[in-house]
Amino acid sequence: RKEVEQDPGPFNVPEGATVAFNCTYSNSASQSFFWYRQDCRKEPKLLMSVYSSGNEDGRFTAQLNRASQYISLLIRDSKLSDSATYLCVVNVYNFNKFYFGSGTKLNVKP
């Protein structure tokens, strides 16, 4: 079983829609969680960090559910520029292990 699993998508949504992705992790000792976005042929860029139950930044909200071992990313009022691949990252054992999901692709259509 993979340490981190994500639905690869693609999620095809119209502009203005609300879309949510889930990321499940297998190790209950996971301590911190991150969402990155990656554009085609570019490096991953940090979107949000989650150290407790969740985090919010503008149109983006991340929620952590430790009991069910998943973290979600909600994007409200989606823009064309939100089209990218979203990577979930899980940290285990006090920063000595990082695990990346394979990413969820989002296409926002006009």
Next chain:
Amino acid sequence: DARVTQTPRDKVTEMGQEVTMRCQPILGHNTVFWYRQTMMQGLELLAYFRNRAPLDDSGMPKDRFSAEMPDATLATLKIQPSEPRDSAVYFCASGLMTSGRGEQFFGPGTRLTVL
């Protein structure tokens, strides 16, 4: 605006040649990571350093890959000899892994093609 830099950005080489990739982490960051990304495998952690000491290189093929951090401003990843299956984008990332923080910041990557 502090950034991780990587050189070269693109490298085309022939099978059997040595390839060296360089990374300058963000000043003050104590942890440096090397990743490889392909369409088939996604993002794979190859190795990482904390305070210049190697912490984990279990993701790296030891027979041909080596990673070093000769000083705090330079990390290198070397492949010798290179093979076509090494073709990928190699990312370096750095972060300040203290006080419960774990954010990593990625460089632009080195796109390696081995013919």
